[in-house]
Amino acid sequence: MIQKEDWKEISLATRAQILLNYNNLDFFKGDFKLVDIYQENNKKNLDWFYVESEHALVKSAKKTKDGKYNFSFPIEKEQDIAKMDAKSIFGRVGKIDKIIFGCFDIENSKIYRLEKTFYNICKNVKNSKYTLTEDNLRSEKILEVKEDFLNSWKALSKAEKVAKNSKNTRLEGFKGMANFFNWYNNQEKKCAYCGIHVEQIKALGENKKLNNKRSDIRGYTLEIDRMLPKLEYSEENCCMACYWCNNAKTDEFSPEEFKPIARGINEVWNKRLETIWKEGSSFKREFIFDEKSEIWKIDFDKEMNSKTK
Ligand SMILES: [Zn+2]
Numbered sequence: 641m642i643q644k645e646d647w648k649e650i651s652l653a654t655r656a657q658i659l660l661n662y663n664n665l666d667f668f669k670g671d672f673k674l675v676d677i678y679q680e681n682n683k684k685n686l687d688w689f690y691v692e693s694e695h696a697l698v699k700s701a702k703k704t705k706d707g708k709y710n711f712s713f714p715i716e717k718e719q720d721i722a723k724m725d726a727k728s729i730f731g732r733v734g735k736i737d738k739i740i741f742g743c744f745d746i747e748n749s750k751i752y753r754l755e756k757t758f759y760n761i762c763k764n765v766k767n768s769k770y771t772l773t774e775d776n777l778r779s780e781k782i783l784e785v786k787e788d789f790l791n792s793w794k795a796l797s798k799a800e801k802v803a804k805n806s807k808n809t810r811l812e813g814f815k816g817m818a819n820f821f822n823w824y825n826n827q828e829k830k831c832a833y834c835g836i837h838v839e840q841i842k843a844l845g846e847n848k849k850l851n852n853k854r855s856d857i858r859g860y861t862l863e864i865d866r867m868l869p870k871l872e873y874s875e876e877n878c879c880m881a882c883y884w885c886n887n888a889k890t891d892e893f894s895p896e897e898f899k900p901i902a903r904g905i906n907e908v909w910n911k912r913l914e915t916i917w918k919e920g921s922s923f924k925r926e927f928i929f930d931e932k933s934e935i936w937k938i939d940f941d942k943e944m945n946s947k948t949k
Pocket of ligand 1: 834835882884
């Protein structure tokens with residue numbers, strides 16, 4: 641049973657992705673590719689997404705208390721919409737043929753997906769709003785939400801959050817949001833240093849074997865570490881790291897220097913996991929420290945182009 645809390649972590653960008661990829665709701669299956677949905681003009685309306693290849697705008701909404709879904713439009717006066725074309729309403733996005741709406745009925749784990757022509761929407765906008773009720777939705781396409789999809793979606797939301805919070809510095813090196821998402825999505829979800837897997841972190845948390853008071857915010861998902869802190873965020877220079885390794889490594893150490901520390905952290909995790917593991921547990925009992933990982937070869941250059949200079 642999917643809980644309301646599970647949905648809180650699913651960002652608007654991920655919801656748009658769910659609507660776009662409704663044929664393949666489990667994004668972790670290989671061929672998932674993201675289009676670059678952020679356009680410059682979307683800064684004011686961050687919940688609209690544009691898909692160039694489909695000439696489509698995508699937007700999702702949550703159900704209000706009175707059982708309605710409101711989609712607000714970025715226009716000031718109602719009469720404007722008749723005069724305006726898609727371009728002047730939505731700024732510099734390209735051609736718009738259709739708008740895809742997503743209504744997320746979280747209580748019932750249902751997603752309604754609607755595709756409407758831009759013209760049809762314009763006719764029915766009132767006070768900058770397009771409203772749908774559950775009655776309107778009865779005949780629409782309904783997506784079934786399976787519990788195991790949520791982890792994929794959470795990971796994607798996390799990637800989106802990281803990318804958004806660091807728009808200028810992190811994304812440049814990744815050459816855009818789409819590349820960043822795809823990189824993130826294809827990473828094995830374990831710490832590149834100590835080797836702990838997200839499932840094991842979760843098990844430690846659930847068994848009260850984590851002290852981190854902020855583990856609701858940091859800890860349960862892996863973070864993105866720049867292996868060499870002076871280099872930019874890029875596919876070549878980034879890896880997944882657990883909160884603890886990321887926190888300890890900071891901008892100070894190179895992977896090579898950090899190796900003995902990571903080995904120590906690995907030892908501690910193994911001891912803690914040993915205390916909670918039982919026959920039939922869903923997580924692995926132990927994990928072996930990867931002494932031969934390529935990551936340990938990464939070090940500061942000869943010119944000591946590092947923080948310790
Ligand atoms: Zn770690």
